[in-house]
Amino acid sequence: MREPQPYDDIPGTTVFDAERSRQGYHLNQFCMSLMQAANRERFKANERAYLDEWPMSEDQKQAVLARDWNGMIALGGNIYFLAKLFSTDGRSFQFVAAVMTGASQEAYAKMMLEGGRTPEGNRYSSEWKSRG
Amino acid sequence: MARIIGGLSTSHVPAIGAAIDLGKTREPYWQPLFAGYEFAKQYLQQVKPDVLILVFNDHASAFSLELIPTFALGCGAEFRPADEGWGPRPVPTVIGAPELAAHLAQALILDEFDLTIVNHMDVDHGLTVPLSLVYGQPAAWPVKVIPLAVNVVQYPPPLGRRCLHLGQAIGRAVASYPEDLKVMIWGTGGMSHQLQGPRAGLINKAFDQRFMDLLEHDPQAAAAITHVEYLREAGSEGIELVMWLIMRGALDPKVREVRRFYHVPASNTAVGHLILENAGY
Numbered sequence: 001m002r003e004p005q006p007y008d009d010i011p012g013t014t015v016f017d018a019e020r021s022r023q024g025y026h027l028n029q030f031c032m033s034l035m036q037a038a039n040r041e042r043f044k045a046n047e048r049a050y051l052d053e054w055p056m057s058e059d060q061k062q063a064v065l066a067r068d069w070n071g072m073i074a075l076g077g078n079i080y081f082l083a084k085l086f087s088t089d090g091r092s093f094q095f096v097a098a099v100m101t102g103a104s105q106e107a108y109a110k111m112m113l114e115g116g117r118t119p120e121g122n123r124y125s126s127e128w129k130s131r132g
Numbered sequence: 133m134a135r136i137i138g139g140l141s142t143s144h145v146p147a148i149g150a151a152i153d154l155g156k157t158r159e160p161y162w163q164p165l166f167a168g169y170e171f172a173k174q175y176l177q178q179v180k181p182d183v184l185i186l187v188f189n190d191h192a193s194a195f196s197l198e199l200i201p202t203f204a205l206g207c208g209a210e211f212r213p214a215d216e217g218w219g220p221r222p223v224p225t226v227i228g229a230p231e232l233a234a235h236l237a238q239a240l241i242l243d244e245f246d247l248t249i250v251n252h253m254d255v256d257h258g259l260t261v262p263l264s265l266v267y268g269q270p271a272a273w274p275v276k277v278i279p280l281a282v283n284v285v286q287y288p289p290p291l292g293r294r295c296l297h298l299g300q301a302i303g304r305a306v307a308s309y310p311e312d313l314k315v316m317i318w319g320t321g322g323m324s325h326q327l328q329g330p331r332a333g334l335i336n337k338a339f340d341q342r343f344m345d346l347l348e349h350d351p352q353a354a355a356a357i358t359h360v361e362y363l364r365e366a367g368s369e370g371i372e373l374v375m376w377l378i379m380r381g382a383l384d385p386k387v388r389e390v391r392r393f394y395h396v397p398a399s400n401t402a403v404g405h406l407i408l409e410n411a412g413y
Binding site for chain 1: 146147191192193196197198215216217218285286287288324326327328329330331332333334335336337338339359360363364365367368369396397399400402
C-alpha cells in the first residue's frame with residue numbers, strides 16, 4: 001500500500017520513489033535492455049513478443065505499445081529509463097516532454113524559448129484544480 | 133600536500149553534448165550557451181588542475197535498477213564513455229587518478245561516509261558534457277578525473293546537508309594526501325528542470341539565482357533546502373542541485389565568485405554555471 005507523501009500535492013509530477021521503483025522494476029529493466037542494438041532490433045521486429053519475455057503487468061505492456069508516456073510513468077516508469085524506449089523510436093527528451101504536457105511540439109518549444117513553464121500557479125495541485 | 137584550488141558547477145544537459153558532437157555550437161539556438169563557457173575555458177588553461185573530483189549522476193547508463201548506490205567513488209584507472217542507446221559520445225576515455233581515489237575512499241569511509249567503491253564504470257553525459265563544455269574537443273582530456281556518482285534518479289537522493297558534509301570530508305581527505313597535487317572539484321546537474329509529466333518544462337529563475345547566492349554566501353542555508361522544496365520549486369529533476377553542495381562543502385567557508393553564468397533554455401533545462409575560489413574563513 002502506498003503511503004501519502006509530502007510531494008503528492010505537486011501537480012503534474014510523479015516522483016520516482018522507492019515504491020514506484022518497486023512497481024516499475026521490470027518495465028524499467030525492459031527499457032534498459034534496449035541499450036543493446038541486438039535487443040532494439042528484436043523489439044522493433046515484434047514488440048509484443050519482446051514485451052512478453054518480461055514479467056510486466058498487462059497495463060504496463062499496453063502503455064508501452066501505445067507509447068503512453070504518462071501512463072508508463074503512472075505504472076512505475078522512470079523518465080531516464082523511458083529514454084531508452086523513445087531513443088529507440090528516434091525521439092528526443094523535448095519531443096516526449098511535449099507529448100506528456102499535451103502541448104504541440106511547436107507550442108512546447110516556444111514555451112521553453114520564452115523561459116519555460118513558470119512556477120506561478122504550478123506549485124500545488126489545488127492551483128490546477130481551481131483553474132479547471 | 134594536495135590542495136583544492138577551487139570549485140566549478142555546471143548543468144549537464146545531454147542535448148549540449150549532442151550539439152558539440154554534431155558541430156552545432158555556432159547555431160543561433162546554441163551560440164549564447166557556448167559563449168557563456170568561454171571564460172571557463174580560459175580560466176582552466178590558467179589554473180591547470182592536475183585532478184578533478186567530478187560529482188555527477190548516472191542516468192540509467194552504468195547503473196540500472198539492479199544496483200543504486202547513493203554515493204559511488206570511481207577508483208578505476210579509466211572510465212569509458214557510456215553507450216546511452218545511440219552509441220558512445222565521440223569523446224576521449226576519461227583517465228582516473230586511482231592513487232588519490234584510493235586515499236579518498238579510505239579516508240572518507242573512516243570519516244563515516246560509507247561510499248560505494250567503483251572500479252569499473254562507464255560514464256555518461258552527466259560526466260562528459262561538463263568536460264566538453266570546459267575543455268572542448270581535445271584528443272585526450274588534459275586532466276585526470278575521479279568520478280563521484282550520486283543517486284538522484286530514485287527518490288530520495290542524499291539530503292543537501294549530507295552532501296555539504298561529504299564535501300567537507302572530501303576537503304579534509306584531499307588536504308591529508310601527501311603528494312603535491314592541484315585538485316579542483318566540480319558539481320554538476322540542475323538547475324531547475326522537469327522532464328516528466330504534465331508539468332514538464334518547469335523553469336524557476338528566481339529559485340536558481342537564490343540557490344547560487346546561498347551556495348556562495350550561506351551554504352548552510354542552501355543545504356537546509358528540503359527535498360520537497362526542490363521538487364516543487366525547481367522541478368522533479370531540479371533536485372540534482374544537491375550535487376552542487378558537495379562541491380561547495382569541499383571549499384573554504386568563504387569563497388570568491390569568479391564566474392557566474394545563467395541561460396534558459398538548453399532543451400528542457402535552465403543552465404547554471406559557477407566558478408568559485410577559496411577565500412578563507
